[in-house]
Each structure stands twice: as C-alpha cells, then as structure tokens.
Amino acid sequence: MYNIDLQSRTPIYELLYKKVIELILKKELKTDDKLPSVRELAKSLGVNPNTVSKAFQLLERDNVIYSLAGRGSFVSGFNTNGVKEKALADFDKAAAEAISAGATADELAERLKNIENNGKREENGAENKPGA
Amino acid sequence: MIELKNVKMNFDDFSALNGVDLTIPEGTAFGLLGSNGAGKSTILRLLSGVYKQTEGEVLIDGEPVYDNVSVKNRVFFINDETVQFGKMTIGDLHDYYKGFYPNFSDDTFFRLNEMIKLPYGKRMDKFSKGMKRQAIVITGLASGTDYLLLDEAFDGLDPTMRIIVKRMLVDAMLDRKLTAIISSHNLKEINEVCDTAALLHQGKLLFNRDLDSVKGSIQKVQAAFEGDVTEKDFEGLNVLHFEKNQSIIYLIIKGEEEEIRAELEKKDPKVLDMIPLTLEEVFIYEMEGMGYDYNGIK
Numbered sequence: 001m002y003n004i005d006l007q008s009r010t011p012i013y014e015l016l017y018k019k020v021i022e023l024i025l026k027k028e029l030k031t032d033d034k035l036p037s038v039r040e041l042a043k044s045l046g047v048n049p050n051t052v053s054k055a056f057q058l059l060e061r062d063n064v065i066y067s068l069a070g071r072g073s074f075v076s077g078f079n080t081n082g083v084k085e086k087a088l089a090d091f092d093k094a095a096a097e098a099i100s101a102g103a104t105a106d107e108l109a110e111r112l113k114n115i116e117n118n119g120k121r122e123e124n125g126a127e128n129k130p131g132a
Numbered sequence: 133m134i135e136l137k138n139v140k141m142n143f144d145d146f147s148a149l150n151g152v153d154l155t156i157p158e159g160t161a162f163g164l165l166g167s168n169g170a171g172k173s174t175i176l177r178l179l180s181g182v183y184k185q186t187e188g189e190v191l192i193d194g195e196p197v198y199d200n201v202s203v204k205n206r207v208f209f210i211n212d213e214t215v216q217f218g219k220m221t222i223g224d225l226h227d228y229y230k231g232f233y234p235n236f237s238d239d240t241f242f243r244l245n246e247m248i249k250l251p252y253g254k255r256m257d258k259f260s261k262g263m264k265r266q267a268i269v270i271t272g273l274a275s276g277t278d279y280l281l282l283d284e285a286f287d288g289l290d291p292t293m294r295i296i297v298k299r300m301l302v303d304a305m306l307d308r309k310l311t312a313i314i315s316s317h318n319l320k321e322i323n324e325v326c327d328t329a330a331l332l333h334q335g336k337l338l339f340n341r342d343l344d345s346v347k348g349s350i351q352k353v354q355a356a357f358e359g360d361v362t363e364k365d366f367e368g369l370n371v372l373h374f375e376k377n378q379s380i381i382y383l384i385i386k387g388e389e390e391e392i393r394a395e396l397e398k399k400d401p402k403v404l405d406m407i408p409l410t411l412e413e414v415f416i417y418e419m420e421g422m423g424y425d426y427n428g429i430k
Contacts, residue, residue, distance in 0.1 A: 006324055009408050011344040042302045046295060048161050049302050050327040101402075 001028065002041060012047055016055035021064060021083060024075060035065060035073040133157055134179065134279070134311065139188035141174050141335075148174040150335035151188070156313065156328070158278070159305055163326035163343065164315040165415060170332040172315040173212070176281045179313070180209035192279065205233055207279040210272045212288075214264040218257035222250055225271055235276030244270040244296070266293055273300045280304070282314045286321050298325060319412045323347075331415065333422050348408050350417055351392055353383040356403040369395055372417050384409075384417055 001023065004015040023029040035041075038056060042049040056073055059065045062082075067073045095108060134156040141149040149171045156162050164172045177183045178190045184198040192203045217225060222245060230236040245252070248266055256264055265288040272280055280301075286294060304310035316322050322329060323343065330340035339346065350372070356379050357365075363374040366383065369392060373384035380403070385392050389406055396404055409417065 007320070009347070009410055011347060012324070013344065039302060039306055043299045045324075046298045047324050048327045049305050050160070 159309040163322035163329035166332035241274035
C-alpha cells in the first residue's frame with residue numbers, strides 16, 4: 001500500500017507525503033484510520049526512520065494526519081480542497097504554456113473531455129484506452 | 133555526538149586528512165562518501181581509536197577517543213578487513229567482544245547466527261569472504277553500542293543480510309538513538325539508509341548536509357531560447373556543464389531550483405525543464421568540479 005519508488009529523484013520524505021495524500025484521495029485511507037508507525041514503515045521500506053518522521057511531521061503540520069501520544073498517527077478529516085486548488089493552479093500554468101506554444105482553447109477542451117472519459121473508464125475498471 | 137575539530141592525519145609524508153571539521157548529532161545515519169583514498173576509512177579508524185590524529189581533536193560526547201576505554205566500548209567498528217579474525221571461531225568472536233562491550237546482546241547474536249546459519253565451531257579463515265563479513269556485522273549489531281561504524285560494510289553483503297542490517301539499524305536508531313556512520317560506494321543504499329551525508333576528497337570535506345538538500349543542490353536543465361545563446365549568457369549562474377544541440381541547450385547548474393528557475397525565466401525561454409540530480413549524479417559532478425574527471429578516462 002505504501003510502495004514508493006526509491007529510485008525516484010524526488011526526496012523520499014516527499015514521496016511518502018504524497019503517497020499518504022494519494023491514499024486519502026483514493027479513499028484507501030479514511031478519516032481516523034491509523035497509519036503504520038514510523039518504525040513499521042521504515043522497516044518495510046528499508047529507509048531511514050528520520051526520513052519517515054519528517055514526512056509524518058509535514059503531514060501533521062498540514063493537518064493531513066494527527067497524532068495521539070503513545071497511540072500513533074491517524075488520518076484527520078482532511079480537507080482535500082487545498083490539493084484541488086494546487087492542481088488547478090498547476091493546470092492553469094500548463095494551459096498557459098500550451099496556449100503560448102500555439103494550442104487553441106478548443107484543442108484543450110477536446111483533451112479535457114478525453115481525460116475525463118479516461119478517468120471514468122478507469123473507475124469502471126475498463127482496460128481499453130482510446131487509441132489503444 | 134561526534135565532533136572532529138580541524139583534524140589532520142599524516143602517514144609519513146602522506147596527508148590522509150587535511151583539516152576536517154565535522155559534527156554528527158546522535159540518532160543520525162550518516163553517509164560518508166568519497167573516491168578511493170579520500171580519507172573515509174581514516175575518519176572511521178580515528179573514531180574507533182585505531183589511530184591517533186596528528187593534529188586536532190576527535191571527540192565522542194565531548195571526550196577524546198584515543199586510548200579512552202570508556203568511549204571505545206560505546207563504539208563498534210565494522211572494518212572492511214577481516215583477516216585479523218582468521219584464527220577465531222564464531223564462539224571466540226562472541227566471547228572476545230562480549231568481554232569488551234557491556235551492553236552486548238547474546239539474544240541478538242545467537243538469533244542472527246541461527247538465521248544465517250554460520251558454522252559455529254569452524255575457524256573463520258575457512259569461511260568465505262561473505263561469511264566472514266556476515267559474522268562481523270552480526271557481532272556489530274549485537275554489541276549494543278551507541279555508535280556503529282560501517283566501513284563499506286553493506287558492499288559485501290547479500291540482499292537478505294542487507295535487509296536484516298537495515299531493519300536492525302531502524303530499531304537501534306529508534307530504541308537507543310544509535311548513530312551509524314556508513315561509508316559506501318553504493319549511493320543507492322546511502323540514499324535509502326542515511327539522512328545526512330558528507331563528501332570527502334583528498335582529505336578535505338567538500339560538503340556535509342542533509343541528504344535531501346544534497347540531492348536538491350544541483351539541477352539538470354533543458355531549455356530553448358529565442359535566438360542564439362552561448363555559455364556566456366548564463367554567467368550569473370553557477371554553471372557546471374553546458375552543452376548545446378541545435379536549439380536545445382543542456383545545463384548542469386549548482387543552486388536551488390526556485391532561484392535558478394527565476395533567473396532563467398527572465399530570459400523568456402520557449403522551453404524550460406528542470407529536474408534535480410540523483411545522489412550519484414551530484415557525486416560525479418562535485419568530483420568533476422574537483423578535477424576528478426571521469427570524462428578524461430576513455
């Protein structure tokens with residue numbers, strides 16, 4: 001569940017941070033679910049416990065998780081709006097780049113429809129992708 | 133805490149360490165990087181009291197290490213040489229180290245030996261290289277010290293043993309704030325196991341930092357600009373490498389991503405892609421900067 005790509009260029013604490021948010025967005029982790037301990041996670045991934053702690057501290061700072069002394073860390077009633085806002089800001093940036101490279105709003109709209117359909121298909125468990 | 137203060141170490145006319153200042157807080161897994169002969173093993177031998185420094189101070193929790201038993205029995209040195217154990221059996225190894233290390237754990241020692249199944253009564257010079265290495269690593273993990281020095285210790289271990297060592301390091305770091313110093317040429321392993329790293333070159337420290345900031349310290353840039361650009365256009369940046377292929381330029385730039393991006397945006401790029409270097413790439417470019425150029429070897 002917590003598999004991360006240790007060969008990635010992204011720092012390991014950041015990969016873990018993103019992984020937890022991803023699991024929440026995918027509803028694999030729900031409010032008040034318990035996270036593995038720093039020890040369990042560090043041992044199963046074979047990474048430094050201080051690195052895992054760093055990810056947990058950042059998640060707690062950003063109110064994604066909360067910790068109870070002696071009991072561990074839990075998923076908070078995390079507001080996913082922040083994640084959405086950031087994704088939209090990234091989208092605006094990418095869209096602006098595409099437009100300056102000559103793409104039209106219609107072309108972008110077309111792509112958006114495809115992306116949305118793809119997402120729905122994946123949710124329905126269909127394996128076929130358009131053009132495949 | 134480990135402190136090296138302006139440490140110099142000379143062997144006859146060869147200077148192995150040339151003024152090293154280094155502080156390693158407790159509970160850290162510290163990666164010691166550097167080419168062969170950079171001084172990594174010398175630092176580990178000073179910290180385990182095998183050598184006495186020519187100049188400067190080598191302190192563990194504020195006390196000098198050399199000839200100081202009360203400090204030395206809190207440090208275990210997993211040496212990359214194992215010939216000195218040739219005449220010993222696993223049993224002898226156990227008795228010898230148990231006598232020296234007050235927190236030696238029989239439980240850990242015998243549990244790991246049971247798992248690995250090393251021949252208990254056989255002399256170690258009859259062991260394979262890997263088995264000898266396993267025996268001494270097991271002893272080190274069982275010694276219960278606050279400081280564990282691993283000199284290229286990972287490099288000779290099989291994957292199962294590597295996982296055992298990594299897991300035991302996690303427990304020891306959390307349970308007794310173990311400080312581990314790991315020298316290795318395997319940067320993938322250092323990246324996973326360590327939180328801090330230092331790079332040594334010719335007896336001097338090039339950097340000593342949080343591993344994540346080491347990785348983010350150099351950027352690989354791919355960009356395209358309107359009109360012709362040359363290396364001169366990037367003089368304001370710390371460019372380590374410049375390469376041009378038609379309209380696309382490839383740059384290796386030292387510095388934080390945000391600052392470099394801001395600087396390059398001013399030139400109104402048509403394309404701008406940046407990725408941080410891997411630890412391995414940082415190592416190579418840092419060494420190249422010191423004239424240790426692998427490109428010269430064809």
